[in-house]
Amino acid sequence: MTGGGSEGTPQQGALRAAFGGLTTRGRSFLAAGLAAAACSYVLGQPDLLRVGLLLAALPLVCVLVLHRTRYRVAGSRTLSPDRVPAATASRVLLRMENLSRLPTGVLMLQDRVPYVLGPRPRFVLDRVEAGGHREVSYRVRSDLRGRYPLGPLELRLSDPFGMCELTRSFSSFDTLTVVPRTEPLPAVPLAGETAGHGEGRLHSPALAGDDDVIPRGYRHGDDLRRIHWRSTARHGELMVRREEQPQKARCTVLLDTRESAHRGSGPDSAFEWAVTAAASAAAHLLERGFSVRLLTDTGQCVPGPDSTGSSDSADTAGLLLDTLAVLEHSEEEGLSAAYDVLRGGEGLLVAFFGDLDEEQAAVAGQMRRRSGAAIAFVLDGEAWHRGPGGIGFTAGQVPVAERLRLLRQAGWTALPVVPGDTLAGLWRTAADQAGAVSVRVADEGGDAYGAARAATGGRS
Structure with missing residues (x-):
């Protein structure tokens, strides 16, 4: 314990989390071992005590071994695409890399997704060699528009005997945006849109007069016929009239x-x-x-x-x-x-x-x-x-x-x-x-x- 405090060190907290990861099998072995040890004391049977100690020690050893395991793994997620229309599927690619010098054991990979996108995807990854990687993918689909967070990615570690399981979570999130579907519409003219198309499109004035012109500096390639000489004399550099600018309807x-x-x-x-x-x-x-x-x-x-x-x-x-x-x-x-x-x-x-x-x-x-x-x-x-x-x-x-x-x-x-x-x-x-x-x-x-x-x- 730390100086008078009520919380343990990070190492002790991790150890408590490891003991909290005991599976039903591990808890059963531990309970059976303790019961056998108690019975051996009551009945005076030393052989039963040895059996009880073996049953109780096995899950404890698995917890300690799994707690000491130091896998260095990196996880990433890629959405393709990250914005989809409603009722359209998007592909999610998960990539796990083993950054340590030792191979990993069997890993269970789980990604958190909202229930409207479907069930939580789970994958079992076999032994990943040192420096190797594994890629798995799944699809998500929603009939409802909205923004949906994906993540965090969870990695579940387990010992070979299934006595203990630990869950490690990554911190990264991604967002899937489901936008409304768009229906193609016929290209028919509506009232009020003729001013925005073809010859009927509105234009701003060319401002070519001497009094209302708004010139700009000459650029390479400008037509010399558009040079505004009065503004050129006033500014001391070549000035040209602005081009006619179309206005969008x-x-x-x-x-x-x-x-x-x-x-x-x-x-x-x-x-x-x-x-x-x-x-x-x-x-x-x-x-x-x-x-x-x-x-x-x-x-x-x-x-x-x-x-x-x-x-x-x-x-x-x-x-x-x-x-x-x-x-x-x-x-x-x-x-x-x-x-x-x-x-x-x-x-x-x-x-x-x-x-x-x-x-x-x-x-x-x-x-x-x-x-x-x-x-x-x-x-x-x-x-x-x-x-x-x-x-x-x-x-x-x-x-x-x-x-x-x-x-x-x-x-x-x-x-x-x-x-x-x-x-x-x-x-x-x-x-x-x-x-x-x-x-x-x-x-x-x-x-x-x-x-x-x-x-x-x-x-x-």
Whole structure:
């Protein structure tokens, strides 16, 4: 014991741990030996005492030998890949290296994994020669998105007689990220996206005038016709006009995560459908050249407001998927926080709504005024959660038909979502409806213009 303390030294603690590693067989031998020694004393049989001492000594010797064993081993874990879509397997490779000069005995290797990834993998490794290594692998798979820790890796040592087992743990952890699956969507034009593609893409001004030009220094290879002589004379070095910079069309994917708006849970729930659909829509629009951000009812915005929007689309897609991988239900009562984030001029707004009452339907209608075009996918909570006998609407809940009517009156292209619907089919339907609305508005505008000219005798 250490100076007056109540705890032992590390050596004594390790020895106690070794005695705590006695298996059922080892404890049985020890108990049998002690019982035989007691019986020999009572009965006066010295031969029985020798048998008892032998039975009791065997597990004690095994404990001491195993405690003195000094294997120097190194363990590592490699995930391939470390980010997978839901319901997709990832391969985990374990590598054990013997760094000591002596071969090891039989080793049992065990890795700790969350129960949602499957049972704990266990492997028995035969004798590993000095300087040698062994590699084993297993697969993990989860139907639920999230981040799952793997580790620590545990090494179990055992004596040849099975009297004692010791467990040594490594300290390293790895993380497997399970992101939502993404569904390929048809490349159909949506209302408000023509400004971001082809000849219709918006451009910033070339700023070629004498008064509003913003020049930059000359670089090797610049066209000499772009030299701005006034700025060159002012700065004393060659200055050229900036090139015309294309602007990406912007899109906001709004995801309603309110717990009150989504009933049920699990991979087949309405909320998981909405998360998967939001991931698919964001990935599709990024591929089409949009600058995409994810917005939730809590006001969380990814990428954040400080983002310059110049990051690579692959990096943005990875950031959005990582965010959606850990997204959970919120405790928000309404959509006001998301409405406050929408400043106006958002371009295309794609929303995935759950159950809405009249107040939240009105807030969603106000959001429409802050975007160029708006498409809403409204999940029918009753259809998703209906039991064998069916259930009624909760107090204050607006039927999905009424929700669609309110949103359409506000200018949304709104579609209902029921179990079995695919986002690809709804996406095409949304494009058709948005195109029909655009044509109708254009026709109405043309008719009004013709009527006005007729009323004024053809004068503008």
